[in-house]
Amino acid sequence: MVIGITGPAGSGKSTVSKLIKKILNNKVCIIDVDRVGHEVLALFLIKKKLREVFGEKIFDNEGNISRVKLGNIVFSDKEKLEILNQTVHPAIFKKTREILKKSLKKSDIIILDAALLHKIGLDKLCDKIILVESTKQKRIERLIDKRGVPKEKAEKIVNSQNLENLGYYDFKIYNEEDINKLYKEVAKIVQKFQGGVFE
Template sequence: MVIGITGPAGSGKSTVAHFIKKLLLKNVQIVEVDRVGHQVLTLFFVQEELREVFGEEIFDENNILSRKKLGEIVFKDKEKLEILNKIVHPEIFKKTKEILNKSLKKSDIIILDAALLYKIGLHILCDKVIFVDAPKEIRIKRLTGSRKIPYQKAKSIVDSQEGEYFGPYDFIIYHDNGFEKLEKQIREILKKLGYLKED
């Protein structure tokens, strides 16, 4: 089974994915689509396309693409973010599909941890989708705390996802009030999917 986990930045998607892995004794693999995106940015033809659109300023003195510089440009400008997405999303889809095809042979459950599950089109590869949400201030706090992102950048990331489409989904989890409540919600979903026994 392939479970997609989606939701805005800082909502706790990775936490939910790792909780599922911990609660199930089955062979669970987590695919972090963010990391796949980082790999895609190292591809030569992708970098050349980005160079044409965003210029030399996104590369450092060693001609290495700076995700930091690229992020500073796109998270302030929705149009530029859309251009970036059009370049990288098809490659992310292709690479994720390749990973899934290999992993399905050896894993019982694969979790796709992807904020932009629908935007990239990855939902069509999922059997079930879980949407994780949390209030805006909590999300910003998580990004600045656990991920050590400066406040202004964290706010830009959260603001850039305002109005983003995260559905439809099969289940929703509110990660706004500690791990006990979170685990309870995850257990309920896993029972409905037949992976945990009813109490």
């Protein structure tokens, strides 16, 4: 079974993924699609395409794409963010699908942790989808406190995703309060999954 966990930045997708893994006694493989995105940015053809669009200013001294520099550009400009997405999403989909195929040979349950699950097209690979939501302010706080993102950039990231269509989902979790309440909500959803894979 493939479970998609989606939601905007700072909503708590990774925490929900880890809780599912804990509840199911580690019988779960988590694929962090954001990390796959990091790997895709190192591909020669992707670097070539992004150099043509954004120029040399997004590269560091070693010739690698700086996510900080790139983020500062795209999170302030929706058109440039869309260009970036159109360039990298097909590669992210392809690489994630490859990882998923290998993972299914080792694990019965795979979690795809992805903010842009539907936009990348990864929803097509999922059996069930969980949407994680939180207030705008809470998401900004988490980006600052847990990821060390500067306040101004955290606000830009959250605002850039504010109107995103997060697409179809089977279950929704509102992650605003403490970890114990979140754990109980996740446990209830795990029990609802069909197929008997958790028995």
